[in-house]
Amino acid sequence: MKKRPTATSRPPNSHDVARLAGVSRSAVSRCYTPGAYVSESTRQKVERAAASLKYQPNLLAKSLVTRKSSIIGLALSDIDNQHYPAVVQQLSEALADSGYRLLLFITHGRIGPDPLLDEVLRYRLAGLILASSSRSSSLAIACQTAGLPVVMINNVDTNCRINSVSATNVEGASAVADFLVAAGHRRMAFIAGIEGESTNDERAQGFAGRLAELGLPEPQVAVGAFTWQGASEAVRSLLRGRRPPEALFCANDHMALAALQVSRAEFGLQPGRDISIVGFDDLPISAWPSVSLTTFSHPTSALVAETLASMAGGPALDVHLRVPGELIVRDSARLPGTRARSPIHRSRD
Amino acid sequence: MKKRPTATSRPPNSHDVARLAGVSRSAVSRCYTPGAYVSESTRQKVERAAASLKYQPNLLAKSLVTRKSSIIGLALSDIDNQHYPAVVQQLSEALADSGYRLLLFITHGRIGPDPLLDEVLRYRLAGLILASSSRSSSLAIACQTAGLPVVMINNVDTNCRINSVSATNVEGASAVADFLVAAGHRRMAFIAGIEGESTNDERAQGFAGRLAELGLPEPQVAVGAFTWQGASEAVRSLLRGRRPPEALFCANDHMALAALQVSRAEFGLQPGRDISIVGFDDLPISAWPSVSLTTFSHPTSALVAETLASMAGGPALDVHLRVPGELIVRDSARLPGTRARSPIHRSRD
DNA sequence: TTGAAAGCGCTAACAA
C-alpha cells in the first residue's frame, strides 16, 4: 500500500538523501548528530547528496522523537514599554547561540482563565520565559507543573516556586531616596505602577522604607499603572494639589518620561531646577540630551545571562536572582550639594 | 531531590486518554479536530479523561503528519527602531486569532551567506515574514523556492518575485516635498537611510522627484544609515556646511529624532522656527508634545492586515501592496501660510 | 562503523 513518494512537491527527507547517497537513513541522521560515529567517506557521500537535494532535517520530527524541543516560549505583555525590545533582542541572540528560538506569546493583558495556557503546553516547549507582568502566575505554575523550566523576568512571586530574575528594586529605590534626600528634598511622591506587581511594590517599598529610615515624611502615592496616560494623570493630580511634591520618583522610566512631559508642558516646570524627577530602568531614550532623565539602571545583558543560567540550571526551584544596577545621574533631578556628589555622572557630551 | 509530577515523567498522549476513556485514539483525535464526526457521548468521555490527565495534544506531532505548521517565522533586524514593537505586537495578535504563532529570528544585520537560512527551513514553517531591511533577499528567495509563503514588510525587491507590503513611500515623500515647498523652503536636504534599500530609495526618489517637478534645486543628501549615531553625524555635517539647509527630510522618524536633538542641543536651532524637520513613520514618541515631529504616518494595522492577506492569498507571486498614509503636521516644521493649511493638524492637547 | 527495526504522538484513509 505504498504511496508515490516523490511526485508531489514535498521537501526532501532523510530517506531521499540516504537513497541518493547509497547509505541508510541512520547514516544520514548520524551526519547531523554532533559526536556520532560516521566514517569520512560516508559523511562525504551524505553531504553531497544532501546538498544536491537541498535537504534540511525536519526539526519538528526530531523534537518528536528526542522529546526535546528547541523552541522556548516568550510571553510578553506591555511591549510598548521600551525596556523590552532590548530584552527580546538580547534573549533571542543569546538563545540562538545555543540553538534555541523564541516563540512569541503576546498576552493582551487579559484577565481570567488563560487561553494561552493550553497553547503553550501544546508546543512542548523547551522552556518558558515570562516577561509579562501579569498579576497571576497561573500560566507559570501550570507550565512548571508540566515539567518545563520557567523563569519570570522582573516579576517575583514568592508564593509559588517559580524562578525569577529581576533588578535590585529595593536597593535601587533606596538609592534614589538617598539621592533625593541628599539634594535637600523633603516632600516627595511616588508614581506607582500597578500595585500588587513585585516590580512596583519592591520599588515603592524600597523608596518609602529608606525615607522612613532617614526620618522623612511618607511619600505621597499616585497610581500611574505603568502607562503613559495613567502616569500623566497621576502627575497632574499631584502637582495640582495644595502642597505639590518637590520630587517625583516614578516606578519606571516609561512613566517618568510622561512626568517630565507633563511638568514641563502643562506646569511650566523645569525638571532638575523646579522639580526633581527620577525613573527606573534607564531606557535608551532617557539618555538623550533633551530628555536627560536621572534613573536607576540595571543592565539587560546581565538580566539575560542570568535568565539563561536559570533555565539551564536544572531542577532548582524557587531561586530568585537579582541583577545589580546603579543610579545614573542626569539633569532631571536636582543634584546634591558638591560634597555629596553622586556615584556616576554622565554629562551631555 | 527528584521531582515526579506523574508516575511517568512524560506528558500524557492520546493513547493514554483513549485508554482511560475507553475509546480509540482516533476518537480522541477527532475531538480535537473541528468539524469531525464524534457522538456526544464519546466526546464527553474523552473530555473527561483529557481533563483528568491534563492532556494537551502535541502540536509538533500534528504538524508532522498534517504537513502543516502553525508557526510563522518573523525575521527582524533593527529592533531598536521603535516602529517595530507595534508591528510585532499587532502581527502576533492577528496571527494568534488564526492559530498561528511567531517564531523570532533576529538577524544581527550580518552580511554574507546566511546561517539563518538552514535554520528557517528546518522548522518547516507555515510562512515567513521579513521585517528586516537586509539588502539581500537570498533568505526570502530560498524560502519561497522551498515552497513557503514569504512576505517582505517595508522592503520591496522587484528583481525577485517576493511579495511585499509597504508604505506609499514615493507618495509620502512627495507630500513632504509639497509641504516644505508650500512653507516657503527652497534649500532642502535629505537624510538618507541605507542606500539600496527600497524604503530609503523610494523616499529619496519621491522627495527629489517632486522637488524637481516644482523646479526647485536638488536636495543635498547625507547618509544616516537609519541609525541614531549616523543621522546625528549627517545632520552635523550639513549644518556646519557653508550653506546649511533650511529644511531636513529624514528617511525615517528614528533619524528625525536624532536630527531634532542635534539641531536643538548643538546648534541652538528651534525646529519649526529656525529649521524644518520632517520624518517618516510616525512613531509613538513623535506625537509627544515635547517632540512634536511632523511626519508621514502609515497605519500599522493596515500593514499587518495586508501582510496576513498576502500570506493567505495563495500562490500569487510578485504582488506588491501599498498601505496609504497621510502627512501628520506637528511643530517641528514651519507651517505653510494660513491659506495653504495642511490636511491634518494635531495640536498639543 | 553501519543498517535494520522499533518507535515518538499524531492524523487520515478505509473498513466495519
Added chain:
DNA sequence: TTGTTAGCGCTTTCAA
C-alpha cells in the same frame, strides 16, 4: 459513528 491500520520524518537501540 467508530476502530483499525498505515504512515509523517526522525532518532536510537541492537546486531552485524
